[in-house]
Amino acid sequence: INLSFFLTLLCADLFSPPCQSAPVGLNSSSVFHNVTLSTVMRCEGRQKCSLHLRVSTVLHLTESIHGVSICTLTAGMMGACRLLSFSKASRQKLDGQQVAYCLEVQVTLKTLPSYCGVTWTRSYRSPDCRSGDLRRHIPECITGRLWYDVNPEKKELTVRVSDMLEDKDYHLRLCRKGFICTGTGSSALIKKEETKKNATLSYSRPLPCLCIEGWSATMDAPRVQVCPFKDRLEELWFGVTYDPVEETLSWEPTCPVTAEITLCQKGEDGVCVDLPRTSQTVGREKVEPHPEMCMKVMITTDFALFGS
Structure with missing residues (x-):
């Protein structure tokens, strides 16, 4: 049977009964074939997507195997499992387990009933926010894109913002990049209702560490920086x-x-x-x-x- 499914994992089966002795000839390589792990996005809107884990495998069923359990475990979080039972008439839709970006996940497949030694375990790291698709569609990864024009006579930077979170205001500021990016006092707030997403920031000297920093007005929002004078x-x-x-x-x-x-x-x-x-x-x-x-x-x- 060829399985390709998303995981909606439940906090169950964490204290399952001990495994049974496997029938002769039954082992993990004879049951699980071509197992692949990947992530897909599930979207309710252009900027309202979430990341989900996808497991695909070819499963060789015998009379002694009635199903499979899929468990995930991440550092600092409680493990979660999903039990799938198969019959000739069984059909079900699996929605998917939402996973965070840049997360190390351990995935374990077992048979039902659980046979000792008949398991498949791998670690998988979900993509981080450097992925273009995530930066455009996952709210936790959307930083906005910054464009700027320099007016050296007035010592001003005109900054334009695109691809920002549509339902949030947006912060802009100038800062000096070092251990942290220390604000210079020049800042602006772009309201989500404003048609033109731009602002003007003043600077005193075109320092190579002077950067424009932008982020959405939400808790723990990721930030984007561009440094116009980095070669000066x-x-x-x-x-x-x-x-x-x-x-x-x-x-x-x-x-x-x-x-x-x-x-x-x-x-x-x-x-x-x-x-x-x-x-x-x-x-x-x-x-x-x-x-x-x-x-x-x-x-x-x-x-x-x-x-x-």
């Missing part, structure tokens, strides 16, 4: 200051970076030659961020060269 590395040097009295060079970049500092001596040809054993790599990956934390480089010449 020269903007990082605006955090460099030199104190001629203390002979200190300080660099407090607005964006979190990893940098290699090297002292060098400038020759008559204009080339700055690195001084041996003066290189130092600094970064903020393992340092708790603080607005007063600075990087200080002591120099003994009147010249210093920084590279991006």
Whole structure:
């Protein structure tokens, strides 16, 4: 018998009776053939879809097998089983077990009655929100798509939103990307009733870590980010200051970076030659961020060269 079905699993049969000794010649390879696991979407509307587990198998029935049980188990959740009994006249429609995206599921098939050693078990990982279909149709994956135009004279970003959740408002903000994306104070709320889904956000400097972040006005909504100035590395040097009295060079970049500092001596040809054993790599990956934390480089010449 060729079975292809969706699982609607019940919290039952979790404490089933012990398995029976299998008849001679009966084993998992002789009963279950070509078992495949996959996910499908069940939709009630364009943006109202859910993900369901699909199990397909060829089952070899004998007089000693009356049906099959299908059980799933995920970490931190109670297991669930569905019992299917077969007869010549039996027919039933199976709707499907809803599963979360990016979820590890263990699926086990057993015979009815349960025979010792006659089982099929595999792990299956449901797709994550990077899948295009999920990002368009699963509410928990829909982030919206961001488009922008830059007005450098006014220091403004005009942001347009498409493919957002139709029944929810939408948040937009500017943030500096680092350990987290820290808001700059420039934000907007697009109402779901508005025909034009756009807003204008102001910025002070076109920093490479400055990003536009958008998300639907719902609990634990996924977020999308685009960084318009990610290639503007020269903007990082605006955090460099030199104190001629203390002979200190300080660099407090607005964006979190990893940098290699090297002292060098400038020759008559204009080339700055690195001084041996003066290189130092600094970064903020393992340092708790603080607005007063600075990087200080002591120099003994009147010249210093920084590279991006």
